[in-house]
Amino acid sequence: DQQVKQNSPSLSVQEGRISILNCDYTNSMFDYFLWYKKYPAEGPTFLISISSIKDKNEDGRFTVFLNKSAKHLSLHIVPSQPGDSAVYFCAAMGSGGGADGLTFGKGTHLIIQP
Amino acid sequence: DVKVTQSSRYLVKRTGEKVFLECVQDMDHENMFWYRQDPGLGLRLIYFSYDVKMKEKGDIPEGYSVSREKKERFSLILESASTNQTSMYLCASSYAWVGEQFFGPGTRLTVL
Numbered sequence: 001d002q003q004v005k006q007n008s009p010s011l012s013v014q015e016g017r018i019s020i021l022n023c024d025y026t027n028s029m030f031d032y033f034l035w036y037k038k039y040p041a042e043g044p045t046f047l048i049s050i051s052s053i054k055d056k057n058e059d060g061r062f063t064v065f066l067n068k069s070a071k072h073l074s075l076h077i078v079p080s081q082p083g084d085s086a087v088y089f090c091a092a093m094g095s096g097g098g099a100d101g102l103t104f105g106k107g108t109h110l111i112i113q114p
Numbered sequence: 115d116v117k118v119t120q121s122s123r124y125l126v127k128r129t130g131e132k133v134f135l136e137c138v139q140d141m142d143h144e145n146m147f148w149y150r151q152d153p154g155l156g157l158r159l160i161y162f163s164y165d166v167k168m169k170e171k172g173d174i175p176e177g178y179s180v181s182r183e184k185k186e187r188f189s190l191i192l193e194s195a196s197t198n199q200t201s202m203y204l205c206a207s208s209y210a211w212v213g214e215q216f217f218g219p220g221t222r223l224t225v226l
Contacts (some may be wrong), residue, residue: 004156031212032212034214036217041219041220041222042219043204043206043218043219043220044157044204044217045217046214046215046216046217049213049214089156089157093212095212101147101149101158101159101162101172102149102157102215104157105156106154106156107156
């Protein structure tokens with residue numbers, strides 16, 4: 001059973017506009033959430049994270065929103081740039097920390113159109 | 115910047131061979147992890163280590179073992195490689211137990 005779901009396999013956005021990537025989770029024991037970006041033939045690169053005690057975290061062009069009651073988080077990228085084209089993974093971690101490992105979604109391929 | 119390196123980007127082995135995948139991190143992180151990534155299955159945790167000589171099983175440890183003799187190095191061992199172990203293997207390290215993990219570039223292993 002998939003505990004972290006990214007329901008959009010791909011997303012196409014025009015350069016300069018906002019990209020919104022969505023993620024849903026089912027495990028209420030998750031309390032730390034992360035977004036990773038991955039280029040082909042490379043390992044995932046950490047982008048931004050959020051603890052369950054917050055509902056928003058911002059870092060430059062990237063903002064992550066967490067809605068605990070809906071078990072939903074989203075990543076906003078504003079403005080979108082061509083270099084943002086990559087696969088984005090949502091990941092979650094429980095209170096067990098590293099012992100639980102990171103549970104990843106299957107990823108969303110973001111394509112930024114010029 | 116955190117740097118996690120893996121010994122090989124691509125590896126081809128025969129069924130039954132013993133395979134070593136090496137991972138080195140340069141940020142003095144206590145915690146290190148091995149994942150495998152397969153299409154449609156995402157990343158799955160194989161083993162992790164929270165200190166030198168300490169190791170714990172993840173979700174899919176069968177067919178694998180690990181070694182951590184030095185803090186900066188975490189090795190994944192396939193005792194007798196099988197075709198179903200063909201995959202992308204990713205090593206990661208972290209400073210905090212709950213927090214971001216930093217990944218290496220991955221090793222694409224093919225077992226024939």
